[in-house]
Amino acid sequence: MPDASERSIVITHEVGLHARPSVKLTKLAKSFDAEIRVRGEGAEDWVDAKSIVRVMGLKLRMGTTIFFKADGPDATQALEALVGLVERDFDEHAA
Amino acid sequence: MSTRPERAFPAQVASEGLAIGRIALRRMRSLAAIAKGTAEEEGARLEAARLAAAAQLERLIDRAEEEAAAILEFQSALLGDDELLGPVRRLIAEGEAAAAAWQRILDQQAADYQAAEDEYFRARALDLADLRDRVVELLAGGSEDETAAEQGAIYVGVDLAPSRFLELDWESYRGGAVVRGSSAGHVAILARARGIPLVVGLAATESMLIDGAEAILDAEAGQLIQDPSAETRARYQRRAAEREVEARAQAAHLGKPALTRAGERVVTYVNVDDPRALPAVDPATCDGVGLTRTEFLFSGEGGLPGEGRQFAAYKALLQWAQGRPVTIRTLDAGGDKPIAGLTLDGESNPFLGLRGLRLSLARPDVFRVQLRALARAAVEGDLKVMLPMVTRPQELDATRALFRKAVSELVAEGIPAAMPKLGMMVEVPAAALNIAAFDADFYSIGSNDLVQYVTAAGRDCEAVSDLYDPLEPGVLELVHRVAEHGRLTGREVSLCGDMASDPRYLAALLDAGLRAVSVAPARLARVKAQIAAYG
Numbered sequence: 001m002p003d004a005s006e007r008s009i010v011i012t013h014e015v016g017l018h019a020r021p022s023v024k025l026t027k028l029a030k031s032f033d034a035e036i037r038v039r040g041e042g043a044e045d046w047v048d049a050k051s052i053v054r055v056m057g058l059k060l061r062m063g064t065t066i067f068f069k070a071d072g073p074d075a076t077q078a079l080e081a082l083v084g085l086v087e088r089d090f091d092e093h094a095a
Numbered sequence: 096m097s098t099r100p101e102r103a104f105p106a107q108v109a110s111e112g113l114a115i116g117r118i119a120l121r122r123m124r125s126l127a128a129i130a131k132g133t134a135e136e137e138g139a140r141l142e143a144a145r146l147a148a149a150a151q152l153e154r155l156i157d158r159a160e161e162e163a164a165a166i167l168e169f170q171s172a173l174l175g176d177d178e179l180l181g182p183v184r185r186l187i188a189e190g191e192a193a194a195a196a197w198q199r200i201l202d203q204q205a206a207d208y209q210a211a212e213d214e215y216f217r218a219r220a221l222d223l224a225d226l227r228d229r230v231v232e233l234l235a236g237g238s239e240d241e242t243a244a245e246q247g248a249i250y251v252g253v254d255l256a257p258s259r260f261l262e263l264d265w266e267s268y269r270g271g272a273v274v275r276g277s278s279a280g281h282v283a284i285l286a287r288a289r290g291i292p293l294v295v296g297l298a299a300t301e302s303m304l305i306d307g308a309e310a311i312l313d314a315e316a317g318q319l320i321q322d323p324s325a326e327t328r329a330r331y332q333r334r335a336a337e338r339e340v341e342a343r344a345q346a347a348h349l350g351k352p353a354l355t356r357a358g359e360r361v362v363t364y365v366n367v368d369d370p371r372a373l374p375a376v377d378p379a380t381c382d383g384v385g386l387t388r389t390e391f392l393f394s395g396e397g398g399l400p401g402e403g404r405q406f407a408a409y410k411a412l413l414q415w416a417q418g419r420p421v422t423i424r425t426l427d428a429g430g431d432k433p434i435a436g437l438t439l440d441g442e443s444n445p446f447l448g449l450r451g452l453r454l455s456l457a458r459p460d461v462f463r464v465q466l467r468a469l470a471r472a473a474v475e476g477d478l479k480v481m482l483p484m485v486t487r488p489q490e491l492d493a494t495r496a497l498f499r500k501a502v503s504e505l506v507a508e509g510i511p512a513a514m515p516k517l518g519m520m521v522e523v524p525a526a527a528l529n530i531a532a533f534d535a536d537f538y539s540i541g542s543n544d545l546v547q548y549v550t551a552a553g554r555d556c557e558a559v560s561d562l563y564d565p566l567e568p569g570v571l572e573l574v575h576r577v578a579e580h581g582r583l584t585g586r587e588v589s590l591c592g593d594m595a596s597d598p599r600y601l602a603a604l605l606d607a608g609l610r611a612v613s614v615a616p617a618r619l620a621r622v623k624a625q626i627a628a629y630g
Binding site: 014051 | 166212
């Protein structure tokens with residue numbers, strides 16, 4: 001994806017990319033047509049952001065930077081939405 | 096009436112009670128019995144099982160509490176992920192059976208999680224195993240649980256997982272009998288809390304059991320009687336009628352405070368082993384929670400629980416209690432309750448080893464998380480925190496210092512926190528004998544351990560079970576001693592072991608001066624009725 005847009009953000013959620021945040025992230029990614037890929041800081045491989053197996057497989061903890069890239073008609077909106085979700089701590093308020 | 100001869104299968108009582116009905120034989124079929132089909136047939140089988148599993152999970156998610164729902168949603172998402180299903184479908188196309196292919200890929204995934212550095216991710220391997228088994232059961236044709244049970248069915252199967260227990264409609268099923276499991280197991284705890292008769296360790300194989308046969312589940316003596324004779328049936332019907340009368344008489348006491356015949360008030364708390372059993376209990380029927388075993392948080396899925404998860408669980412208990420006191424015991428791991436990654440393996444005598452508060456003080460990193468969660472919960476209601484296995488006053492003092500530190504750290508972080516009342520379990524004879532040296536806010540006698548330590552007879556050792564006697568004068572003397580100390584110093588002394596729930600022992604405890612007990616919720620009515628008849 002040479003001309004894909006890319007964004008990154010630090011995970012600030014208390015527990016990192018655990019089950020529930022991962023489920024939210026993949027659900028959100030699936031709502032876009034764009035091909036969306038994700039990788040964690042220090043890792044080279046980009047994985048499909050719509051796959052729970054792949055996203056949980058990253059095993060990202062709090063404080064890690066997460067990178068997104070998207071390619072497709074709604075790529076910009078997709079990146080905006082995904083970064084927003086991470087920024088808002090996945091809309092979870094640590095109890 | 097059947098012409099087959101009566102047949103009784105012995106079992107252990109996990110939750111006391113009696114049920115007369117018909118055997119509903121569940122999921123005893125094995126995968127081996129299912130012939131492998133063509134690649135297309137196996138593919139279609141997988142797809143059907145996948146959709147059925149997804150539908151089951153959706154129903155469970157609707158009913159689950161937040162913590163459990165998060166895990167179920169993860170499993171549900173996995174079922175819709177082609178990255179997972181692709182390899183399974185490829186194996187099936189290459190000629191493997193659906194169940195074998197599914198198991199292979201799920202096991203690979205689980206192994207990947209098992210190798211993770213982070214405890215949380217390691218624990219996800221259990222979710223994958225859970226999902227694997229759910230789909231495998233469906234592939235084996237085991238979806239019959241989902242069809243509504245006939246009225247009066249008795250659930251008979253190899254095993255009953257806690258999640259499955261919670262799914263079943265216990266209005267239709269009158270009780271259960273399973274081949275595996277132990278009376279100390281998790282399902283036994285859930286069944287006792289809800290008053291559902293259950294036996295475990297059933298000595299029967301599938302070929303001996305007949306689906307739909309008339310049966311009596313005798314969870315008093317511990318047996319399942321298949322095809323009972325007219326005589327046996329009549330005998331149990333009389334017994335069931337007696338129980339009914341007893342239950343009705345006891346239920347009349349449930350809504351009222353417990354008073355002895357002389358009008359003396361006895362505080363009656365409930366024990367909480369698993370908060371999932373609580374919605375069935377009306378808090379108005381008790382004086383609060385006398386014991387919460389926090390091991391439920393540590394032994395389940397998810398590895399060692401974080402502060403947020405613990406806080407949420409404690410807060411939910413306080414909300415349920417509606418202002419009544421809630422006693423939460425800090426982690427009592429060790430002894431017969433090992434926790435992977437926390438308790439020591441290979442202790443020659445775990446009951447006398449690093450357990451209870453000893454373990455918590457030896458693992459300040461783990462203890463600190465629990466103390467912080469408890470300090471945060473203390474602002475949400477009337478919280479009492481109880482320490483297990485206290486042996487010396489210094490341990491109590493050390494814990495109080497750790498607690499104060501946790502509170503001041505939280506306050507400095509701007510998080511509301513307070514110091515709860517801090518009490519101790521009295522279960523070590525040295526502590527019971529020296530009780531005046533312990534400056535605790537309250538005392539709670541842990542009779543299960545106290546009896547075994549005083550009599551030097553293990554509670555899990557059948558050969559000396561006659562010595563494990565709660566009515567041993569030495570035991571009652573210690574109960575009296577602690578109760579007297581509480582009376583003189585104005586501090587509450589309760590008893591939260593099985594002894595209080597047992598009709599054979601309650602009167603002796605009241606004789607010893609005890610005026611507070613904590614019992615299983617399903618035993619509350621009987622205990623209150625017995626108190627009303629005392630004196």
